[in-house]
Amino acid sequence: MIISSEQVSVGHPDKICDQISDAILMECLKYDKSSRVAVETLIKDNQVVVAGEVSTKHFFNLEGIIENVLEPYGMTDVVVTNLLGIQSPDIAQGVNKGGAGDQGIMFGYATDETPEYLPLPYVLATRVLEKLMSLGHPLLGKDAKAQVSYDYERKRIDTFLVSIQHAETADLAKVKRIVREAMMAVALRYRQNLDFKVLVNPTGRFVLGGSFADAGVTGRKIVADTYGGFAHHGGGAFSGKDPSKVDRSAAYMARKIAKDIVREGYTKRCEVQLAYAIGVAEPVSVYVETFGTSRYTAKQLEGMIRERYDLTPRGIIKELHLLDVDYTKISCFGHFTKANLPWEK
Template structure:
């Protein structure tokens, strides 16, 4: 099997929007634990539109939040359009009683192929961007994407691709040298071959980036946020949503369950599906797939899930301490790549 996964950097325009949306969630929950937030952001050039529903006792400075997020990316002349309203009372009446904030299906996945319990090509793509970000070389810009094609049968990297923004005066050969060294370092860290095909900025030039090259919208990088295409996805994004939205909270719990099962030896690979109905506390469906890597039956595994985990929205919020999470720490380079987050522990 040859499989490819990708990751994007924090300076990607969609990620700029995710960061703004999550900064609003974090700000509201910090001052009012009962805040209800569902916020979408759109950015193009220096124009930012923030739309959605917010019900909170905390008065926040929207323009200040947006500018604080964008300042590290060299954007200080920003125009913000506020299109925020309050949560529908029809939705609130079900959520306030502890029910799910919406219907939907959520998936969690884990595999024993990396220490992170995540698919290897996805981890490699993530770690190379993480390393380039931490390097902070002045010749490199904030907008970048990575993609890794991996041959599972022969256990080797086939192609390592990075496209990264750079200064106009910098020679592409210099950029390629820095990025290739970083690729090699990451491959060595995960004990992989070094004779892979290297692609760095295949178009030859990547000077204009971020929102000045492409428009960005919240929630458009849901595969890069999760498992790089290895697992199913229910379609709901994370960023901009408070934890009463099961799109976020139940997906985090599904990941925890899958990771617990692999870590504890129930299976080598595991995917968990949870399904909810709006206003209903318990999930309407629980499914576990171990891809033939477990000695336990489906009924046994589902029984363990039902017995061991509180899958009500309020139970998930309590068990994972989701009202006290700094969601700005989750936004970039994967929601399941950081061991300090509660669903990863």
């Protein structure tokens, strides 16, 4: 049984949009903790469109925020279209009373196969891109994707794939050597085989990248943000949303619960689903799946969750300190891969 998982890098156009949306969110929360933010960004070439709803006491320079995000990618002379409005008073009415800002289902997942309690191929794909970006190598660009195909029956990496932007004059053999070395280092770190199939830039060339090669949109990499395809996803994106939005906050809490359950030995794999109704504080349902790896029933675990955790939006924000998190630090490389985050502790 070979299962594949992928990750994308900081210069991927969708991730650039996530970074812009989260930068706007942080600018608002920095000066006004009661800000309500739901921002979507679209980018193509040097054109940036920002749309959504923002209610805040802080007056911010949208163009300046966007320029700061794009500067590391060498992007200048950016044209910004501002389509921001204020949050609907009908939605605000429910949120102000402590209710959820929308209906929806959120999932959290954990597995004991890695120290991060995340699926191994997902972790490998993430770590190799982090390593490549940390090199700051002049031949390599910031737009990249990685994919790992893992053979769970034989407990080995089958195929390791990386497509990474490179300088136009780069020696392609050298690029491949740099990437292969990064693959090997990550595989060794997780005590995996080194005789896997290596694919680096299968098309042979990857010079044009970022928004000049493809359009980007906030929230289009929600699977790469979470569990790499190993778990369900409710469909709601995280970036650009303040924590009153259960799309973000409840997904973080569901992850914490799933991780706690696995870490404490109740099961080896766990998926938690939380569901909310707009304007209602308590979840309308809590569901747990342990994939046959627990001696406890789903009903027992669900009862424990309801007793142990405050699942109201206000309770989640308080327990996870969500008004104090720097969301710009988690826009890329997954929202559950960094050990210092409140929901990962």
